[in-house]
Amino acid sequence: MSLSCHTLLCWFHIGLLLGVFCYAGDPFANYELEFSYITASPLGVPQQVIAVNGKFPGPTLNVTPNYDVVVNVKNKLDESLLITCYIFHYGGPGIEMRRSSWQDGVLGTNCPIPSNWNWTYRFQVKDQIGSYHYVPSTNFQRAAGGFGGFVITNRKVIHLPFNTLDGDMVIAIGDWYTQNHTTLRASLDAGKELGMPDGVLINGKGPFKYSSIVPDGINHTTLNVDSGKTYRIRVINVGVSTCLNFRIQSHNLLLAEAEGHYTSQQNYSSFDIHVGQSYSFLVTMDQNASTDYYIVASPRFVNQSTWQRVTGVAVLHYSNSKRCASGPLPDPPNDLYDPSFAMNQAISIRMAFGNWTENSRGSYNRWDAIARSTTQVFPGGWTAILVYLDNVGAWNLRTVNLDRWYLGQETYIRIINPEDHEQKTELPVPDNVLFCGVLGHLQRPQRTFSSAGSTIKELSEPCYLMLMAFVAVVYMMI
Ligand SMILES: *[C@@H]1O[C@H](CO)[C@@H](O)[C@H](O)[C@H]1NC(C)=O
Numbered sequence: 001m002s003l004s005c006h007t008l009l010c011w012f013h014i015g016l017l018l019g020v021f022c023y024a025g026d027p028f029a030n031y032e033l034e035f036s037y038i039t040a041s042p043l044g045v046p047q048q049v050i051a052v053n054g055k056f057p058g059p060t061l062n063v064t065p066n067y068d069v070v071v072n073v074k075n076k077l078d079e080s081l082l083i084t085c086y087i088f089h090y091g092g093p094g095i096e097m098r099r100s101s102w103q104d105g106v107l108g109t110n111c112p113i114p115s116n117w118n119w120t121y122r123f124q125v126k127d128q129i130g131s132y133h134y135v136p137s138t139n140f141q142r143a144a145g146g147f148g149g150f151v152i153t154n155r156k157v158i159h160l161p162f163n164t165l166d167g168d169m170v171i172a173i174g175d176w177y178t179q180n181h182t183t184l185r186a187s188l189d190a191g192k193e194l195g196m197p198d199g200v201l202i203n204g205k206g207p208f209k210y211s212s213i214v215p216d217g218i219n220h221t222t223l224n225v226d227s228g229k230t231y232r233i234r235v236i237n238v239g240v241s242t243c244l245n246f247r248i249q250s251h252n253l254l255l256a257e258a259e260g261h262y263t264s265q266q267n268y269s270s271f272d273i274h275v276g277q278s279y280s281f282l283v284t285m286d287q288n289a290s291t292d293y294y295i296v297a298s299p300r301f302v303n304q305s306t307w308q309r310v311t312g313v314a315v316l317h318y319s320n321s322k323r324c325a326s327g328p329l330p331d332p333p334n335d336l337y338d339p340s341f342a343m344n345q346a347i348s349i350r351m352a353f354g355n356w357t358e359n360s361r362g363s364y365n366r367w368d369a370i371a372r373s374t375t376q377v378f379p380g381g382w383t384a385i386l387v388y389l390d391n392v393g394a395w396n397l398r399t400v401n402l403d404r405w406y407l408g409q410e411t412y413i414r415i416i417n418p419e420d421h422e423q424k425t426e427l428p429v430p431d432n433v434l435f436c437g438v439l440g441h442l443q444r445p446q447r448t449f450s451s452a453g454s455t456i457k458e459l460s461e462p463c464y465l466m467l468m469a470f471v472a473v474v475y476m477m478i
């Protein structure tokens with residue numbers, strides 16, 4: 001690739017996402033999500049962030065399989081908005097599932113929701129039990145917030161490969177800039193790199209003052225736990241482009257799930273979480289309960305001393321603890337510029353290094369490769385992705401590094417029905433579909449809710465046309 005790779009990793013996200021048929025009689029989960037700007041100072045500098053229902057980060061949506069999920073998104077921003085949800089379906093014998101690209105929430109397959117309009121996503125969740133998240137997919141808005149967790153909980157009759165837990169929490173980690181997203185966008189438009197982020201947020205808050213490098217007056221996140229209990233901690237990286245190493249001082253992270261796939265359980269002292277990925281760890285509170293502990297999310301594959309301010313620190317607070325977390329942060333893996341640790345971690349949860357050649361085909365992990373919606377491509381390495389083209393429609397294949405996605409690293413796969421079989425045709429266009437661009441004249445006016453609901457407005461967004469079929473091996477070179 002001719003683009004220079006600023007971050008050491010490049011990411012591709014396979015947008016085979018949500019949206020399935022609605023079956024009459026199944027229960028409904030209705031959500032109203034209002035996206036608006038609020039002012040917050042996560043790193044001590046007041047800035048405009050995108051809140052969902054007034055909260056930053058947004059609320060976690062919690063649904064159960066077979067629910068028909070109806071999410072009415074109100075766009076109170078001053079620009080158009082599209083929301084996508086990183087949900088992956090992996091099928092199995094006898095599981096017939098139909099998703100709709102009309103609900104995918106990315107440009108090219110969906111028109112953006114104009115300012116002061118609303119749009120209702122409708123889809124059914126099936127067996128994708130696990131941890132996911134929703135994010136804005138256009139206009140660089142993800143760098144300003146608008147994200148939240150999306151958890152699909154098992155039904156009582158479905159057993160998980162672990163005992164009942166004492167608690168369940170979502171932790172959103174991500175690199176963060178104190179410039180607002182319009183300024184960041186303008187830098188990219190002018191051909192500039194974004195440079196080092198200003199910090200890492202954990203659940204929308206800046207670092208605990210673990211050292212004098214952290215300015216005063218920053219609020220941090222505290223997770224309250226009880227000694228002896230075991231919690232499921234779902235960690236998602238919603239940042240722009242930085243891979244983060246996640247760890248909890250003195251505590252083991254028992255990896256249990258990667259985006260809906262239940263992994264063989266293994267303890268880690270720290271774990272790399274790339275942008276767009278979500279994992280569940282089972283953490284037992286088995287340490288001395290008279291003190292608090294650090295929760296750390298620090299950047300990977302960079303010089304830690306230069307990037308020291310880009311460190312997220314939250315606090316794990318035992319209910320009877322009397323002492324603040326103290327001392328130095330727990331060490332990150334000591335393998336700077338040595339991708340083998342990370343490679344091993346990635347391979348251990350099943351995924352090579354060097355240049356891809358025809359011969360590499362023989363080395364694919366065809367047996368227990370896991371289903372992912374997001375996968376990493378190490379610099380100078382490659383990742384082969386088997387995409388099941390079992391769902392007709394137009395799907396988006398993209399990098400999840402936000403700056404590269406914004407600059408156009410994406411493509412579309414159009415999956416065409418080979419047979420004239422009713423079950424395999426594309427799902428019908430939903431009746432509330434938005435039209436834009438050359439089809440903009442087909443759009444019915446919508447009542448906007450800005451001025452007492454009286455204004456009628458037509459869409460005039462530029463259109464992004466769907467492209468053609470595409471090869472499924474992604475090959476990156478710096
Ligand atoms: C910290 O939290 C308090 C209480 O919620 C709030 O009043 C204050 O504005 C916050 N400060 C910053 C810098 O976000």
Ligand SMILES: *[C@@H]1O[C@H](CO)[C@@H](O)[C@H](O)[C@H]1NC(C)=O
Binds near residue numbers: 072118119120432
């Ligand atoms: C906007 O929200 C209303 C309910 O508040 C709903 O009836 C309408 O269908 C929504 N519009 C679209 C395009 O989804």
Ligand SMILES: *[C@@H]1O[C@H](CO)[C@@H](O)[C@H](O)[C@H]1NC(C)=O
Binds near residue numbers: 183
């Ligand atoms: C974004 O930041 C720029 C530069 O600081 C500022 O001019 C602009 O008003 C900000 N926009 C908003 C909506 O805060």
Ligand SMILES: *[C@@H]1O[C@H](CO)[C@@H](O)[C@H](O)[C@H]1NC(C)=O
Binds near residue numbers: 254266267286
């Ligand atoms: C993981 O570590 C916990 C202690 O934190 C221990 O109880 C458990 O047996 C370990 N599990 C595995 C699979 O190593």
Ligand SMILES: *[C@@H]1O[C@H](CO)[C@@H](O)[C@H](O)[C@H]1NC(C)=O
Binds near residue numbers: 288289290
């Ligand atoms: C826990 O830590 C406190 C304070 O450091 C210490 O006094 C106590 O002996 C420790 N308890 C155990 C069981 O190690």
Ligand SMILES: *[C@@H]1O[C@H](CO)[C@@H](O)[C@H](O)[C@H]1NC(C)=O
Binds near residue numbers: 303304336
């Ligand atoms: C990291 O940066 C510091 C300060 O700029 C420098 O002294 C050190 O040599 C760098 N370390 C590596 C491994 O490049």
Ligand SMILES: *[C@@H]1O[C@H](CO)[C@@H](O)[C@H](O)[C@H]1NC(C)=O
Binds near residue numbers: 355380
């Ligand atoms: C990959 O290919 C490039 C150019 O073809 C070459 O410069 C590089 O040495 C190769 N890397 C490996 C690990 O074989």
